[in-house]
Structure formats: C-alpha cells, structure tokens
Amino acid sequence: MKKSNHLHFPTTYEKVLERVNAIDPIKYAKTRNYINGQITYLSPYVSRGVISTKQVMDKIIEKQYPYPAIEKIIQELAWREYFQRVWQFKGSQIWEDLKQDQQKVVHHTMLEAIQQAQTGIESIDLAIHGLYEIGYMHNHSRMYIASIACNIGKAYWLTPSKWMYYHLLDGDIASNNCSWQWVSGVFSSKQYFCNQENINKYTFSKQQNTFLDKPYEQLINMDIPNALRDTTKLDLKTNLPTSNTPNIDTEIPTLIYNSYNLDPYWRKDENVNRVLLLEPSHFNQYPVSDKVIQFIIDLSKNIEGIQIFVGEIEEIKKLYKTDNLWDDQKIISKEHPAFTYYLGIKDQRDWMFPEVTGYYPSFFSFWKKAERSFRKLLK
Numbered sequence: 001m002k003k004s005n006h007l008h009f010p011t012t013y014e015k016v017l018e019r020v021n022a023i024d025p026i027k028y029a030k031t032r033n034y035i036n037g038q039i040t041y042l043s044p045y046v047s048r049g050v051i052s053t054k055q056v057m058d059k060i061i062e063k064q065y066p067y068p069a070i071e072k073i074i075q076e077l078a079w080r081e082y083f084q085r086v087w088q089f090k091g092s093q094i095w096e097d098l099k100q101d102q103q104k105v106v107h108h109t110m111l112e113a114i115q116q117a118q119t120g121i122e123s124i125d126l127a128i129h130g131l132y133e134i135g136y137m138h139n140h141s142r143m144y145i146a147s148i149a150c151n152i153g154k155a156y157w158l159t160p161s162k163w164m165y166y167h168l169l170d171g172d173i174a175s176n177n178c179s180w181q182w183v184s185g186v187f188s189s190k191q192y193f194c195n196q197e198n199i200n201k202y203t204f205s206k207q208q209n210t211f212l213d214k215p216y217e218q219l220i221n222m223d224i225p226n227a228l229r230d231t232t233k234l235d236l237k238t239n240l241p242t243s244n245t246p247n248i249d250t251e252i253p254t255l256i257y258n259s260y261n262l263d264p265y266w267r268k269d270e271n272v273n274r275v276l277l278l279e280p281s282h283f284n285q286y287p288v289s290d291k292v293i294q295f296i297i298d299l300s301k302n303i304e305g306i307q308i309f310v311g312e313i314e315e316i317k318k319l320y321k322t323d324n325l326w327d328d329q330k331i332i333s334k335e336h337p338a339f340t341y342y343l344g345i346k347d348q349r350d351w352m353f354p355e356v357t358g359y360y361p362s363f364f365s366f367w368k369k370a371e372r373s374f375r376k377l378l379k
C-alpha cells in the first residue's frame with residue numbers, strides 16, 4: 001500500500017509564523033473538505049499553545065479581506081474556541097456523554113481493523129498510516145474514522161478517541177472528545193454517516209464494493225460488517241524522558257509551561273525561571289505517543305532559558321518553601337482546563353471572543369454570539 005505523503009510539522013517559531021502568514025482564506029473555504037485542500041496545518045501549534053486562535057484571526061483581519069471571504073476560516077477557528085469553552089464549563093464531564101447516551105453501542109473496546117490500518121477502505125487505511133507516521137490526519141478522515149468506529153463498528157466513542165488522541169500532534173482533549181461525541185450522536189442531534197461515494201469524492205479514490213459502498217438508508221441500519229468485528233483492548237503508555245530537579249532561583253517567579261502552553265512570547269521580557277513541566281500524573285491519565293512528546297520538547301526550544309522537568313507541580317511548589325510558608329504567588333501558569341489544580345497565578349489565554357464565555361448547547365448558538373463580536377472587530 002502507498003504510504004503517507006510529504007506533510008511535516010516544523011517546530012521553529014519562524015516556520016510556524018510563515019504558516020500563519022501563508023493562509024489563503026478564499027482557497028481555504030473552497031477546498032478545505034478535500035484531502036489535498038488548502039488547509040492551514042496549524043492545529044498542532046494552536047493545540048500546543050505556541051500560537052493562539054486570536055493571533056491567527058488577527059493576521060487574517062490585518063489583510064483586509066471582505067467578510068464573506070474570511071467567514072469560513074474564522075468559523076473553523078471558532079470551533080476550537082467553542083470546544084475549549086465547553087471543557088472549561090463542563091470540566092471532567094467532558095469524558096462523559098454530553099447531551100445524550102450513544103445509541104446501539106455493542107462494545108467499549110478498540111476496533112482491530114482501525115488500529116492495524118486494515119479496514120479495507122484504501123483512503124482510510126492510508127490516513128491511519130499517516131497518523132502513525134506524521135501524527136496528523138485531515139478533518140474529514142477523522143470524521144470518517146470516528147463514524148466507522150462508532151456508528152458502523154458500534155464501539156463506544158471513548159476508547160477509539162483515546163487511540164486517536166494518543167497519536168495526534170495536535171491532540172486537544174476538548175476538540176477530540178467533543179468531535180468524537182459529535183460524530184457518534186452524543187453531542188449532536190444525530191449520528192454522522194459517510195459512505196464510499198463520499199469518501200471517494202473527497203479523497204479522490206475510486207473504490208467500490210466495500211462495506212461502505214451502500215446508500216445511507218442501508219448504512220444506518222446495517223449490522224457490524226465482518227471487517228470490523230474483531231476488537232482489542234488498548235494499552236497506551238507515555239514514555240517520558242528523565243530529568244533533574246530544575247535549577248530555580250526562588251527569589252524570582254517560575255513560569256510553568258506544559259503540553260498545552262508553549263508560547264515563546266509569554267511574559268517574554270520578565271526576569272523569571274521557565275520550566276516545561278511534564279507531569280507523569282497528567283500523561284498517565286492522557287497518554288500520548290513518543291512522537292508527540294518529542295514534538296512538545298522540540299517546540300519548547302523556542303522558549304529562551306527553558307528547563308525541562310519531568311515531575312509534578314507540587315515539587316516546584318516545595319522549592320518555594322521558606323520558614324514553613326509557601327510562596328504560591330511565585331508560580332505562574334496560563335489558565336487551562338487540563339491544569340485547574342495548578343496553584344499560584346493564572347494568566348488568561350488569548351481568546352478570539354473573550355466576551356463569549358460559558359456553555360452553549362451547540363456550536364451555532366455559540367457562533368451566533370461570536371459572529372456579532374467578530375463583525376465589530378472588522379469595523
């Protein structure tokens with residue numbers, strides 16, 4: 001089988017900014033659904049907090065396109081912000097069915113055919129090879145795979161979503177969990193189905209006679225096809241590097257960076273200690289692949305003076321103990337739902353729509369409000 005393509009994700013800040021600058025919102029809107037569409041490939045940097053959605057939005061606004069030309073890309077960026085707001089509001093409930101129970105679930109395990117890239121659907125198997133080799137997958141392929149796993153293979157969404165998260169350089173618990181729930185009809189009004197014709201159209205394949213080569217009415221009521229019957233348990237582990245206790249000057253604050261905050265411009269000119277904190281407890285709960293860990297470490301090299309520490313936040317706290325008093329206010333991080341337990345000062349992230357907070361039951365109810373704010377920004 002032909003393996004994946006030329007895609008790659010550089011880690012220098014300069015290259016990331018080049019990618020932001022190269023966005024063509026008009027071509028984006030026309031082609032984004034196709035496997036070779038002119039999408040931004042920015043998600044690994046946005047997810048990891050190297051750049052913010054606001055920064056991308058500001059760059060697009062700066063170029064003074066008329067509103068209709070940029071609506072699509074702004075809306076897509078807003079999806080990330082929406083899911084982050086859902087996570088902020090729902091907290092750990094994001095790990096449970098958000099709106100309604102998933103229907104017709106047969107098992108809570110992983111589909112072997114997907115894990116081994118042997119579904120027999122060529123474009124899907126290719127996309128899975130790409131995920132393993134590069135750590136990225138096109139949005140449509142993610143939707144197809146989630147639909148095959150949950151709606152055709154009748155797996156509960158949680159296990160296959162953990163498999164995908166493990167491999168994604170852009171792994172974002174909010175976007176991932178909510179999208180899997182959206183496809184499986186748990187965080188949307190109905191399940192999402194794709195057939196072979198749809199896959200052929202958007203991935204330029206010509207396959208026929210697969211288990212998806214059927215009209216939608218048949219797919220919806222189909223028994224699990226033989227190709228998807230074998231299931232397997234997942235055993236996902238994170239391999240973290242070893243490190244020494246960081247060299248901290250306790251007279252000055254420590255900025256905590258992590259897998260979701262790798263912003264090289266954060267409090268850039270301040271006299272502080274800078275630590276990339278890789279907590280075993282976090283990665284035990286949310287395992288990621290070696291590739292993802294390496295990507296995070298490589299991105300952290302954009303941050304001057306950063307030290308990598310594999311340990312827990314409590315260990316940093318202990319360094320600030322004098323005369324039996326903790327000086328928590330010297331520990332500074334960025335607000336993030338994955339790290340609500342951090343102590344100390346929490347800086348706000350840069351939001352596209354800082355005033356649109358709280359829980360909206362659907363993206364379009366969120367977008368209705370966000371769009372109003374966005375139009376004001378264009379004036």
Ligand SMILES: Cc1cc2nc3c(=O)[nH]c(=O)nc-3n(C[C@H](O)[C@H](O)[C@H](O)COP(=O)(O)OP(=O)(O)OC[C@H]3O[C@@H](n4cnc5c(N)ncnc54)[C@H](O)[C@@H]3O)c2cc1C
Nearest residue numbers: 039040041042043076077080139142170171172175176179
């Ligand atoms: C089952 C499933 C799982 C997913 N898991 C993740 C995940 O773990 N992490 C992740 O970042 N995205 C996830 N997504 C969303 C989406 O697939 C990726 O954000 C997108 O493919 C990233 O590629 P890009 O940067 O080239 O996107 P572009 O199309 O160029 O979009 C630009 C930016 O808009 C945002 N965006 C676009 N589409 C979406 C979307 N559907 N949801 C949220 N934000 C979006 C991202 O920040 C992206 O970088 C998932 C989607 C599905 C269907």
